[in-house]
Amino acid sequence: MHISLSSPDISSEEMAIVKGVLRSGSLSIGDKLTKFEESFCAYIGSEYAIGVTNGTSGLHLSILAAGVGENDLVITSPYSFIASANCFLYEKAIPIFIDVEADTGNIRPDLIEECLHDIERSKKYIQKYLPPSYKCMANNRSARLKVKCMIIVHIYGQPAQIGQIKQISQEHDIWLIEDACEAIGAKHNNEKVGRFGDAAVFGFYPNKQMTTGEGGMIVTNREDWDVLLRSLRNQGRDKSGDWLSHSRLGYNYRLDEMSAALGLAQLMRIEELLSKRERVAAWYNERLKSLESITLLNLAQATTRMSWFVYVIRAYDTKCRNYIVNALKEIGIPSRIYFSPIHLQPYYMSTFGYRRGDFPVAEHLGDVSLALPFSSTMTKSQVDYVCDNLRKCVSKYWRR
Ligand SMILES: *Cc1c(COP(=O)(O)O)cnc(C)c1O
DSSP states (O other): OOSSSSOOOHHHHHHHHHHHHHHHSSSSHHHHHHHHHHHEEEEEEEEEEEEESHHHHHHHHHHHHOOTTOOOOEESSSOOTTTHHHHHHHHHHHHHHHOOTTTTTTBBHHHHHHHHHHHHHOGGGHHHHSGGGGGGGGGGGTOOOOOOEEEEEEEEEGOOOOHHHHHHHHHOOEEEEEOOOTTTEETTTTTTTTTSSSEEEOOOTTSSSSSOOSOEEEESSOOOHHHHHHHHBBTOOOOOOTTOOOOSOBBBBBOHEEEHHHHHHHTTHHHHHHHHHHHHHHHHHHHHHHHHEEEEOOOOOOOEEOOOEEEEEEEESSHHHHHHHHHHHHHHOEEOOOOGGGGGGGHHHHHHHOOTTSHHHHHHHHHHHEOOOTTTTOOOOHHHHHHHHHHHHHHHHHHH
């Protein structure tokens, strides 16, 4: 039985729609992107939506809109996909990683608050939060170290404690950006993610709940950000300006028409896509809940809608997790270590001096978690096949 780790869900109508765009000859800066953006606004309930080349470029532009620059401090989670931290390193900002909740993998609001109180109390407390290689900066009187922004990731498609975090961001006057790339349609206390931050970013890579191939979307309610973001994604051109007039340092982060048309069609059946994933997750839950030495993902009380992005389980320990990954691989079932914490990536260790032990909960999750094959197109018999083999691997592990 062939099983892939993830798989896009593209209908024959969607294939025809993309072909239609190719026939039209209008391949960029056309009405497909405008329509996709308008529908996305309506879906989230936001004022503005700006289509971009991918989730990473969307995060990068959001950082620029927040005015984040050299030596600004940005609070975020070490337990995420690399892009949620890389996006502000592009602007030479400094990470303040805050550890995560053990049950959900989302950032801990109480630790964010503690950090902000410490930093506001006295400069000497900043040292505790700076990356190891940057700690000496706290002694430099002229260094103006200010927390400018938070990037809050909704990990695996489950909302972070975003209501509480929004309140903290307002009390401390810090920009709030949601990395909602894994969480389209997820709801926190009945409110969709993407409605809490000054901006939120969605991603449409082929393993996400909906796809455009490569693609992303920024949403915001701020008119000034909308204007700025449209200019930044389009080579720094102003709305009224001509093709070769560039008011600021811009980028080419535009989403093309084929991608926008596919995105619009996928968005039109997003409920179908999400509920198919929900059904596959429920099959997994049912079959794995009684499997000893495996822990399933915990949903927070405030998660009134989970948007299943990946199906992640936790093994008893690292040895057991690695054994399972290899044993599944031998029988042709792919799985993935998900995530390896950001601060332990080679670039972060060498640039910032992070070490194992810095963020123990993120590290523990990185040590025991694995993502099983998961997509909306998976059948019940495929889930059965994965679960039967997983069960066998686990018992083999204990009988070694
Ligand atoms: C997928 C993802 C992104 C964006 O990735 P792109 O491949 O650039 O679209 C950003 N953050 C997180 C947490 C993601 O999972």
